[in-house]
Amino acid sequence: MLDIIVGGAILGALFSLIALGLNLQYGVTKILNVAHGEFVMLGAYMTYLFSSLVLGLNPFVSLLISALLVSIVGLVAQTAIFRRIVNISQSAGELEFRSLLASFGLVFVIQNVVRLTFGATPIGVPYLYETVSLLGEKFQLNMIVSAIVSVVIALIMYFVLRFTRIGQAMRAAVEEPTGAQLVGINIGRVHMLSFSIGALLSAVAGSLLIMIYTNITPYIGPEYTFIALSIIVLGGVGNYVGCMAGGFLIGYITYVLLKWEPLLRLVVVYMVLIIILVIRPKGLFGR
Amino acid sequence: MFDVKVKPIEIALSILAIIVLALAPFLLHEYYLSVLRMILLWLALSLSWHFFSGLTKYVSLGSAAFFGLGLYVTAKYLEQSMRGNLAPLPLPLVVLLACVVNFVIALVIGLATLRIRGIYFAILTFGIAVMANMGVQFWEIRITGTRGTYLPLFDAKTVYYSVLLAALVVLLVTTILRRSKFGLALRVIGECEDTAVHVGVDASKYKILGFAISATLISLMGGCFSIRFSYIEPTSAFSSDYSLLPAIMTMLGGTGSAYGPLLGAIVLSLLQEYLRVAFAHHFLIILGVLLILIVLFMPDGILGLLRGRRAILRRRGQV
Numbered sequence: 001m002l003d004i005i006v007g008g009a010i011l012g013a014l015f016s017l018i019a020l021g022l023n024l025q026y027g028v029t030k031i032l033n034v035a036h037g038e039f040v041m042l043g044a045y046m047t048y049l050f051s052s053l054v055l056g057l058n059p060f061v062s063l064l065i066s067a068l069l070v071s072i073v074g075l076v077a078q079t080a081i082f083r084r085i086v087n088i089s090q091s092a093g094e095l096e097f098r099s100l101l102a103s104f105g106l107v108f109v110i111q112n113v114v115r116l117t118f119g120a121t122p123i124g125v126p127y128l129y130e131t132v133s134l135l136g137e138k139f140q141l142n143m144i145v146s147a148i149v150s151v152v153i154a155l156i157m158y159f160v161l162r163f164t165r166i167g168q169a170m171r172a173a174v175e176e177p178t179g180a181q182l183v184g185i186n187i188g189r190v191h192m193l194s195f196s197i198g199a200l201l202s203a204v205a206g207s208l209l210i211m212i213y214t215n216i217t218p219y220i221g222p223e224y225t226f227i228a229l230s231i232i233v234l235g236g237v238g239n240y241v242g243c244m245a246g247g248f249l250i251g252y253i254t255y256v257l258l259k260w261e262p263l264l265r266l267v268v269v270y271m272v273l274i275i276i277l278v279i280r281p282k283g284l285f286g287r
Numbered sequence: 288m289f290d291v292k293v294k295p296i297e298i299a300l301s302i303l304a305i306i307v308l309a310l311a312p313f314l315l316h317e318y319y320l321s322v323l324r325m326i327l328l329w330l331a332l333s334l335s336w337h338f339f340s341g342l343t344k345y346v347s348l349g350s351a352a353f354f355g356l357g358l359y360v361t362a363k364y365l366e367q368s369m370r371g372n373l374a375p376l377p378l379p380l381v382v383l384l385a386c387v388v389n390f391v392i393a394l395v396i397g398l399a400t401l402r403i404r405g406i407y408f409a410i411l412t413f414g415i416a417v418m419a420n421m422g423v424q425f426w427e428i429r430i431t432g433t434r435g436t437y438l439p440l441f442d443a444k445t446v447y448y449s450v451l452l453a454a455l456v457v458l459l460v461t462t463i464l465r466r467s468k469f470g471l472a473l474r475v476i477g478e479c480e481d482t483a484v485h486v487g488v489d490a491s492k493y494k495i496l497g498f499a500i501s502a503t504l505i506s507l508m509g510g511c512f513s514i515r516f517s518y519i520e521p522t523s524a525f526s527s528d529y530s531l532l533p534a535i536m537t538m539l540g541g542t543g544s545a546y547g548p549l550l551g552a553i554v555l556s557l558l559q560e561y562l563r564v565a566f567a568h569h570f571l572i573i574l575g576v577l578l579i580l581i582v583l584f585m586p587d588g589i590l591g592l593l594r595g596r597r598a599i600l601r602r603r604g605q606v
Contacts, residue, residue: 032406032409081579081582081583084583085582085583085586088583088586089586092405093344093405094586096346096405096406096409097344097346097538098582098586100346100406100409101534101535101538101578101581101582102578102579102582102583104531104535104575104578105574105575105576105577105578105579105582106575106579107575108571108572108574108575108578109572109575109576109579111571112569112571112572112575113572116568116569116572222527226410226413226414226417229410230410230414233407233410261425261429263421263424263425263428263429264421264425265421266417266418266421267417267418267421267422267425270414270415270417270418271418273410273411273414274399274400274411274414274415277400277403277407277411278399278400278402278403281402281403281404281407282407283407
């Protein structure tokens with residue numbers, strides 16, 4: 001029982017971090033970036049590049065470089081692709097549909113560029129993998145460390161969003177895009193910033209994943225996209241607390257199923273999602 | 288309900304196309320026949336997808352669930368009847384059975400997801416495809432203890448004619464329904480659902496039925512395509528290609544009439560085949576870049592581009 005509480009929380013913290021980035025991107029820009037999982041994967045491969053292939057850096061140093069590089073990729077994607085889509089779309093529906101398709105294109109591109117560069121064999125950068133016991137159950141140290149890192153980052157994000165000027169601008173852009181512009185918020189800059197922060201967060205999550213798991217391939221992206229999407233749907237778009245709660249809920253479900261029946265992992269996640277959506281079509285915490 | 292207007296030229300062109308397509312196996316080399324079969328498959332899938340999602344703007348990314356289930360039910364029945372566990376039935380009846388199963392499933396899903404709109408609907412339907420895939424895998428590995436399904440062999444001509452016939456059924460059904468009151472209702476829902484309800488359209492009924500019909504047609508294609516394989520397993524039967532490509536092809540062609548999905552499916556499947564042969568390693572990257580470029584520079588598809596040009600010409604003519 002205790003191991004479920006701790007193990008589920010560890011997974012939940014990681015999942016919340018992944019969902020947080022997508023939630024920020026979608027909440028602020030209304031662009032559904034289904035290539036989000038690809039940014040996670042790219043982040044993992046960048047850490048692999050700097051820790052295992054060249055330089056041999058400490059994985060946590062690579063994590064920082066990876067986060068920086070991937071956030072630049074996110075920024076380029078936003079300015080070159082998504083900003084144009086926002087400009088040519090007349091309605092919210094059109095914008096959603098088009099950004100969905102363009103980001104599917106991005107999925108193909110990122111996935112296959114990584115596959116051609118690094119190959120498709122499963123890789124990992126095992127780090128801090130000794131086991132420690134926590135509440136009578138053995139856990140890998142890196143899982144606990146990454147859960148703590150995730151929670152710290154989530155807290156930082158909370159304070160940035162809540163108390164800084166740029167955070168207020170972002171929240172204004174989520175709630176009232178037109179009004180935000182009227183009071184002088186540079187919405188273009190807010191979009192760019194939230195997109196690159198979203199990419200940055202996913203790169204951090206990817207770098208943490210590659211320290212834990214040794215079976216990272218160029219094809220892991222979509223699964224994380226779907227997990228992140230279900231968390232956002234559960235928690236409500238642009239809702240910080242909902243996103244964290246949804247992350248932990250999905251984390252617990254996944255953890256229990258990984259122990260009991262790994263094959264049904266995604267099935268149950270979606271079952272929960274469908275049930276919640278049927279009862280509350282705008283998500284658990286949606287308005 | 289079904290007073291459908293068809294222009295004589297459309298009938299003439301369709302009959303001509305059917306004759307040419309029916310004669311194709313006797314004229315074409317085996318490779319070109321398989322390319323033609325592939326085009327027909329994508330064309331029919333795009334038409335079925337467009338019938339619901341293109342008209343109502345409820346973007347479904349779950350086609351793979353119905354394609355895969357149609358394919359799998361057919362394949363399983365053929366396998367079991369080959370082994371003598373089930374009474375042998377002619378292929379059309381087996382496919383029909385698969386379609387009925389899918390129609391019922393789609394009705395239930397439609398009922399359950401009725402209130403869900405926009406991006407939530409897209410995510411949910413994608414989830415249904417993943418669930419179907421994982422569910423069948425679970426059932427095979429844990430319950431029956433087998434992996435995949437073996438099918439009896441069919442020759443290339445039978446496969447081609449079964450796909451051609453199914454594609455014609457799809458074309459006929461979607462055209463008739465789209466041009467009738469049914470299609471009009473779906474279109475109005477796509478323009479503005481609240482208005483549709485206000486003017487007395489029973490939005491729920493049309494949405495559920497439209498979704499179920501589209502899903503059934505997709506499963507019909509799956510059932511008829513299943514005999515192409517001699518062995519099939521869930522990962523390839525429920526490949527997300529079947530969910531994404533019909534949507535992408537329709538988008539490329541443009542929505543509103545049958546010509547959009549038709550054009551989009553033909554162009555993209557030919558392009559895909561060419562790239563696959565010419566640039567085996569880079570083909571998916573090129574496809575991805577193309578997709579992005581399409582969204583950026585011809586967001587209303589090929590039809591939108593043509594319409595835009597016609598509008599410019601008309602304006603010049605008036606001046």
